[in-house]
Amino acid sequence: MAGDLVKSNEISDSGQTTSVDRTSIVWLHRLTVLSVCLVWPLIWVGGLVTTYDAGMAVPDWPGTYGYNLFLYPVTTWLFGPFDLFIEHGHRLLGAVVGFVSIAIVIAAFRQERRRWVVGLSVAILLAVISQGALGGVRVLLSDRTIAMIHGCFGPVVFVMCCLAAAVTGPRWVGRVYREGAWPRTRALGWGVVLVGCAAVLFSYTQLALGAQIRHVQPWTTPRMFTALVATHITSAFVLWGLTLVLWLLVRRCGDMTLSRPSGWLIWFVGVQILLGTGTWIVNYGWPTVLAFLPVGEGFLVQSKGFIDSIIVTAHVAFGSLILATSAVVLLQVFRQRYLAKAIDSGVRQLDSSDKELSVGSSDRISSTQDPVVASN
């Protein structure tokens, strides 16, 4: 694929063409991908900790029952009580993510030229550190408010990691804007940006509403709660519709980094709606609207059931996944539009100087330079 070219021509606003060795940030990219692959499970485990109220299964911090975090006997951990298993596992995984984010910063400083990406890597490290510290404080103070902030910050870290992985990837750096690559390639207009923004917006709203439902206050009136749930469900379907529209719009943009995740997004939201329904059922019983399904007859809600907690946790984790995916899609939409513009101006410039090149390289022109640097 053209985007995987190791060397590519780059156009900046000044019109200068430079050569950039893309291999230089390969490690940075690998590390960011690793962080994505670690943070999502971390969100799962964290969700389980909350669902099981196991947050206090290990009473001290940063140690575990006086042991150093990494020296805690493996057998006691694996075969001990489930509470302890997930809480200690959460801490271990968190620590690993911490190390990875340190490595990311180091890699970024050594390899990355784009200052804003370096900034992002530092931001990730700070976020991970504060997340860990919040978790520790929560344990030491045994405070649920802090636990909640800790929980709300998780998706933010995840989104940041995903964005970092996206902007360091080969398809970002070596991305080529190919006009007319497909018979009916369409340029991305403002409509796409709007729909993309709306998708991100609705994903948050869902997280926010979901958190309100999950951490409902005792004095919330039944009407308010009903309204919250109704909104949560309605906007789930609105979001589903949006992801479909978004996919239809970007489908033929000629760029897989954009059309693929937006296709996944439809599936993610579909699954999320199922998981949400499951979450309702395992928390509040079989709803009357689903009474026509014979399986629900005599359904018994189990407090702290295992499968049940997995469903609820999956719902929470998919919420983060959807938010991150839609954020990445939106980012790619902007990127695509930026490239299209760069090409436009680039072609015009090149047009005047060298006709030949403009034709030959119109699908080769790409940029490793980010918009910030470019517009500076």
Place this chain on the structure above:
Amino acid sequence: MNALRTILPVDFTVGVILVTGLMSIGGCDSTVKQFPSNRVHALVVETSRDVPTDAAMADVEQVVTAWFGTPEKPTWPSEWIELPAARQLVDLDRLQRASGRVYSDKQNRHFGLYTEHCVTCHGLAGGGDGPASLLQNPYPRDFRAGVFKWKSTDRSAKPTREDVSKLLVRGVPGTGMPSFLRVDSDDREALVDYVIYLAVRGEFERKLLDDAIDELGYEDTRPEDDASLTSLVGLSSRNDEAASVPVALTVAQDRLNQIVDAWVMAPEQVIPVPDETGFDALSVERGRDLFHAVEGGIVNCAGCHGPNGDATVATVDFDDWTKEFTTRLAISPEDKAAVKPFRSAGALRPRQIFPRKLSDGVYRGGGQGETLYRRVVAGIAGTPMPAAPVAESSSQDTKTLSPQQVWDIVHFVQTLGGVPVRGDALKSAVEDAESVEKGESR
């Protein structure tokens, strides 16, 4: 410009999530100063007696708070309770554990158990009007009426401790009420105490309001010193021994004792279940006739549950919690305008109750023979399902069922739910013969 377009959404993400986080800070941890008062009941009294209840309600609240404390600091009015057993009906330490803020200590002992497990459905004061209540069918129980469905005792009696405790283990299948099997049994016991506490507190609040209007003469204003409930607040049983007892105190104390005594009495009101009679085809056949009121009918189960319990009969009925503010005040539950004031006061939307479809074999109160026996004898308190008239002895008459007949009905109901007939009379006769044969050949 392009940079802004990329970064703005990211910042927005962070922002919104942080704001959400901050918004919820008030959340689980913040404390609730007061139990919400039973405004629906106040409105019911106001409507039925045609007397304003504001003054009475305000004073009742004071007394209830003085005697029962707050969600953060529940108390038990032992000093006003006469029976020693009733003084120990609940344990103050357990109440403390069950109530208030949710947190856990270094031993991973959970506190604020009711807030953690129950409040979303049952509400702070156990009014069955928690945030998630409106979305459920049936609605979560309002403990404050002091009426419970799934118990082993007489229809009008309170459940026993074991009833509540078993209920928490079992859950109520087919409703939102979960099984708390996986919660520590210690924690469950604390919750049982707290349910009893809320039920007593709620019933006291309701009945004291009735008394304030009916006996103490509350109207627009509070009555004379002696009858004013405010005279109770801050009163202690010890230092006022010598002084004359205010009327209000006598009334309130009588009320309180009547309620707690009923809870203490519960174990004596457990419905005795005579030995199970043969679960055979004949018994099921007799049960079928009784169920369908074939011979004139002492009971008519099919009248509500439909032939063979298939729930095909159209019924329009409501439970007692709904009837309190509707039919008992001559208000039609369907009359939205008339119901509105009660809804504003916190009542849930009136919702019909339907006789169970017995062919599903789903029993909310438990499906064992013994439990079903009691269900037939006592009916289901708070619902239209009536008690069956049962004779003490097995004397045969046309007005009452004999225990054997009750068992027959139970057997029939069980077969509806798919339980196989256990000792088929014919089969067992054959088996008997066979075993005799074997014995002979040996």
